Amino acid sequence: MKRRVLCMLLVLAMAVTCLAGCNRKKSVRVVIGSSSTSGDSYLIADTVTRYLAEEMGWDAKVDPVGAAEMFEILRTDKGKGDTIAIFHDMTYLGVVFGTYGEEYALENMTVGPRVAQNPGCCFAAKADAPYNTLVEAAEYLKANPDAEIRVACENGSVSTLCYLAYYNWVLDNYGQEVADQLRVIAAGVTSEKRQMLWDGNVDIIFDDYYGIQQYVGVDDKQLAMKCVGLLDEIEGAENAPTYAEQGITFNGEPFALSKDFLVYYPKDIDADFAKAVDTAAAKVCENESFKSDMAKLNYRGAYLDSAAAKDFIYNKRTEMTQLIEACPDFDYLTQ
The missing domain is CATH 3.40.190.150 (Bordetella uptake gene, domain 1)
Structure with a gap:
């Protein structure tokens, strides 16, 4: 009798284990x-x-x-x-x-x-920068040959890719002298780039359009930002000129990413x-x-x-x- 009960318990245990495994x-x-x-x-x-x-x-x-x-x-x-x-x-x-x-x-x-x-990939500058778009930034450099614009990017990343499209366009349309007035500053995560901008160590940073909205239109001049170049179209994005809208191209085609x-x-x-x-x-x-x-x-x-x-x-x-x-x-x- 005990053996029979033991066998039944073993069978029941195996069935429960199988069911658990199946589920x-x-x-x-x-x-x-x-x-x-x-x-x-x-x-x-x-x-x-x-x-x-x-x-x-x-x-x-x-x-x-x-x-x-x-x-x-x-x-x-x-x-x-x-x-x-x-x-x-x-x-x-x-x-x-x-x-x-x-x-x-x-x-x-x-x-x-x-x-x-x-x-949402974009480039942003401080709100009081003397240009509102990346094209205006190139015009600013052309008019001020002793000036430079420092751009924070992460090496070997999407930010570098987006910068290269802009650099190549400046080189083609404004020449080597103006292109050489642009200088990349190697940077890491987004928070680091923003701090570099606020500290005055760079002039433009690669960021996320929605991420910078908390700093657009704020009264604090130290923190206030603006978008100077959006890489792709975003529905409802205001005061955010895309590369295509600015005429920034690669191989003759509007660049978007x-x-x-x-x-x-x-x-x-x-x-x-x-x-x-x-x-x-x-x-x-x-x-x-x-x-x-x-x-x-x-x-x-x-x-x-x-x-x-x-x-x-x-x-x-x-x-x-x-x-x-x-x-x-x-x-x-x-x-």
Whole structure:
């Protein structure tokens, strides 16, 4: 009798264990190439992950590991779907700028769907600067040959890319003398750039349009800012002239840039897993609650399936590589 009861208890325990295992959600680690939990990289990845996890039945968490570790994870992961990445243009720019080796190139990973965009890249100056746009800044330098404008950028980043488009345009339209009156000051995170501006150590900084709104129109002259160049169109943005509106071009075309956020996998990712994420990401980007949450953060969903996203990001890489190769390197610009 005791043996029978013991057997029944063992069977029951095994059944409970099996049921628990069947109901356990798949654990997925979402890595990003940033170590910050306050910037667009984390906020977008976290928002996308929450909705994607609901669609996929995941137990998922964003891990801000930084670019170097993210690249290495994508290079070495076995591709079972336990780890994915969500990151912006620095995924390819780090290699194009030479910060990271070719082993981390797009060809050595699998491109997943595009899930979001941040159109808020901009350049800002103090409110009392003697120019209101980047074009006016070039005119100011032309009229004042002994003046210089110091621009805070992060080496090998989206900010450098946006600056190079402006520098190249100044060089083409105002010549080398005026272009040499522009000087890059190497800077790090956004808070550092802003402090450099307020301290008078730089004249223009790369920032986020919505991030500077708290300083636009304020009475404190020390903190007051204005946008002098927006990289892409933003609905409702006032007193924020875009590059295109100012006539800033590259290769004869108006220059525009938003940060594009894509899902990235290890090179040997399971095909069925990647296909399921494509389907789920499409649903997420159509979800009205997701759209609302993204809008509150001043970002937007921007779905492209994996095939279209791959073509898009490869073409964007080609265009941005042409821009980088047309301009001096960062060391020259900081002289």
